[in-house]
Amino acid sequence: MEYAENILGTIGNTPLVKINKLTKELPCLVLAKYETFNPGNSVKDRMALKMIEDAEADGRLQPGGTIIEGTSGNTGMGLALAAIVKGYKCIFVLADKQSKEKCDILHAVGAEVVVCPTAVEPDDPRSYYSVSKRLAQETTNSWYVNQYDNPSNAIAHYQSTGPEIWKQTEGKITHFVVGVGTGGTISGVGKYLKEQNPDIKIWGIDTYGSVFKKYHETGIFDEKEIYPYVTEGIGEDILPKNVDFSIIDGFTKVTDKDGAVYTQRLAKEEGMFLGNSAGSAIKGVLQLQEHFTKDDVVVVLFHDHGSRYVGKMFNDEWMREQGYID
């Protein structure tokens, strides 16, 4: 018989799928690394399990402990699945701009959820960074995951996502394009791919309101770049340790409107029902088209599933209120 010992055994080995209509003007092959096939419906299952396993191994996470994390939802889902199988409790801290579906989903898998205001500085005591740290100090037998600076995040992608993409493309990949939040995905996959072939170009997708692109180009952390934005999962107002700027060749910024519109287009034109950062990622690929030639193989990674956005990017009333559609 062929079966997994538990749900964690189904993480990884996601398919690569060709994008056809949205990229028809491009000279090259564009393939999507389709991460919603993970059991928590996002790429984050991979790093969540790795962070837990590494914390168990060195004693930061003890039996019966409480896992505490600031998460936009997907990391929380991955952590919660592993916590259920392994017998831990979870408290997750979310910013209030995250979709209601993400909160509801975390409740569904047994986590306690604390919601914090988005429009405050990272070091404000009400921010989701500060609240998660405080809860970790106040809760006995707890472990604060800190996906931003936790090296196991990028290592998970170095050990699984990167090798899968290399193998699935038979080493023919020329460009990797992916949204950047904590930086775990781009840094882990990028490092692995560049070790196999240093000519592979690694492109990050950033948002307006985030510091990454300017910092990469100038070395300046410019606070004037920071303002609240709608796009979920990518861009930051901090520099996470998991973003390895040295392996990234460049960033392109995608507007909130384009990210949302292209999320709908992926669903309607490719049958790919995906999250908001996938819309930004595919629009980013189109923005980068001058960098691609006929024989290139571009892999774009899609992080999460559309079901988490039915109240927002897949709700036409919400899209009209934002001025994204007529």
Ligand SMILES: Cc1ncc(COP(=O)(O)O)c(C=O)c1O
């Ligand atoms: C939907 C979504 N897209 C993109 C990202 C960015 O991935 P990473 O944190 O690996 O940079 C995240 C991370 O939270 C996410 O949840």
